[in-house]
Amino acid sequence: VPSTLLRIRPEHTIALIETGANHPGEIKTLAEIVDPDFGIITNVGMAHLEGFGSLEGVKRTKGELYDYLRAKHGTVFLDNDSEELTVMAGGLHCICYGKPCNEVLSVEGEIEECAPFLKIRWRPAGGEWQKVESRLIGDYNLKNMLAAALIGCTFGVGVEQINEALAAYEPRNNRSQLLKTGDNTLIVDAYNANPTSMRAAIENFCNMKVERRMAILGDMGELGASSWQAHQDIVNLLVESGIDHVWLVGPKFRAARHPFRTFDNVEQVKRALAIEKPHKYYILIKGSHGTRLYDLPACL
Template identity: 40%
Template structure:
């Protein structure tokens, strides 16, 4: 069996990791991971033929050449290699998690810090037990600060990811009604996210906290954190901010110990105000000037269908369908209610991974939608469809049925909120709007 130190020597010669034979680059190391429906050990020979310098496998019978490195478990080996690489990096690593706004916050923090520093940030949403080690192994020697996003859908997952990313600084954006099934309810969500606080306490790291969030204050106190940097809307915070405008784009006034300034962003959704404040707070902590911070925020362009305002030929669409849970869905409905438009329409898809809470949470969102300032509401998915007989609105079981309706009933000159869980694939409806 090859040791982590020996494998690391191979990695240093060509520090590129692949877990997919469709993305093999010359000289990379291929890790043959297993899933519920696949066993990449079977593709070891193919990876070598495509140019991999080595393949890491955990089944002897697939060792077709000396380029096959046999280990006990490929996944744990990948994680151990990432831990070893992380220990060689003498830089601040900001660990970031939360129920909502993780990726947007990560992108905003990176946009700010990159105005002065050579940064690394998690690509896309590579934020799980595979994505985090891949992210760590992508950090190069010239990086000065890293921002690592950590996602979780059950307890002990953040704890594991912290052992890999080994953050020196951390932030929980918020805690909300997300992945309730895996976490075992809202209290389980709080406990799971607080694993980041526990890690930071253990290493005496720095924590950035939204002082307006009572749950985060409670969790940080329970963890016994001492190196706290606060942001929020009241005096006494390192960064104090106020929402100047959010119709349709967010403009923020903010103050630190030296400056009072404002910044206009390209983000929509008042719920992103706290994500912007977090990025300001972290930039300020790392000694950035207000002008640099504002430039990073002003230049950031949202993408990946998160709080993304898109102009189509007929409408203005709030593309927020990358994912959804009751907390983010409620915030999105509150936001569209505050925006100015002659006609406002919400197209809402089912929210997944809510377990026993699913019926209640879908009903609460439906009721909020009915009480919002909306001209039309379209619900899609089996969970929302269950309320068809007792509720007003237009209901469809599938996006395909909704697409047929939108073809026959064209929406024009409207502000449209398009939001649902990733599995609903609501992006398929954009062409009909």
């Protein structure tokens, strides 16, 4: 955060700063440094539980941004569909986005197709419906697109410019990337993983209208005392998923009870891929950064 702030120059009129955390109190400290006028929490999930202690700890820590803005009489961009965030944002001035409902939202939208790229329609309050075909995969990215559209509208970006930006954005850095190799189509989401994002990725993968699915999933880190149950819950989901082949990587997945093939590390997976050479599969690759599953695309 400080290094980003130090790059701000007189010609800049808006700065968008990420205040990340994995322990209580860190967002409070960062908010005091940034002194924001607006804020957005996109979701609350079971991440970094080793530092936060529980989902309630996650909510309290992320809520430190809301606390700062509440004291400053700032503004929050709010996902109207999230009951948790709505409760947390009590007493704040909110500009809302979400799926169409009985309320008047500043931006509303819905999915039209997800096969595999996400196509949505959205509109600002009182405006015409806009259709965008993105380069994003995963129905969970609807909310990210709506949040971006809302923030653009709030700061005077034109609807056509917003559409162009949403359509042109292509994920990088192993975050929900779709890659086509000579043999397979890969969904690479190996920058990080937690129970919430892992479940969303698996469910979206199962909803894709494709044949011959394979999942290579790595351990989820920083879950503390919740780790064993979190991994067991994921393998229980996988048992019901109908995915053709599931490979699990790391000691945490190995310790859970399941029928799937396991590997100690990514190097073992590479050796197996060199021998077995999957062909014409859609392959989901997801795990925490420490599992290094981001090395696998070169092998597929």
